[in-house]
Amino acid sequence: MIDVKRIHAILRAHSLTPTSIGRLVHLSHSKMSKVMTGEQTLPSAAVGIIIRELGIDPNWLFGYEGDPEVVRYMKDLVHKNEVEKLEAKIRELKDELGDVYKQLAEERRVK
Structure with a gap:
């Protein structure tokens, strides 16, 4: 079931009224009113x-997922x-950083 929030x-984000979204999804005014009050759910075709x-x-x-107030x-x-490319880049950067830390530790030991 889809939360009425x-x-x-969606209505706010697209400057729609219940009637206009009802027309978009082929629902009557009365059906859409019932959906908006939570009395009925949207049919799968409308979704x-x-x-x-x-x-x-x-x-x-x-x-x-996500905040119900933010479409x-x-x-x-x-x-x-x-995402996989970015994760690979992150792993690569972590490895480089680890190498730099090892190098710094070695230089400190030598001093």
Whole structure:
């Protein structure tokens, strides 16, 4: 189930009204009103439209990640390959730093 706070956050972020998002996801005014009060849930087709049309991160929308007040978008996510490249660079820098510390320790011993 999608938390109503997240739907409200989407409305604020996109300057939408419940009626306008209802039109986007093909829901009647009364159905959308019930969704906004938490009386009913969004149908899966409507959720799919929100994710696709507005570019919303599904993990955020379903409440698995992120602040419910701050919409998270798919375009803002970092691809796994990029994360792996950055992690490799971090490991490389840690190794270099370790070598520098060893060198400093050796110089201190020699003094």
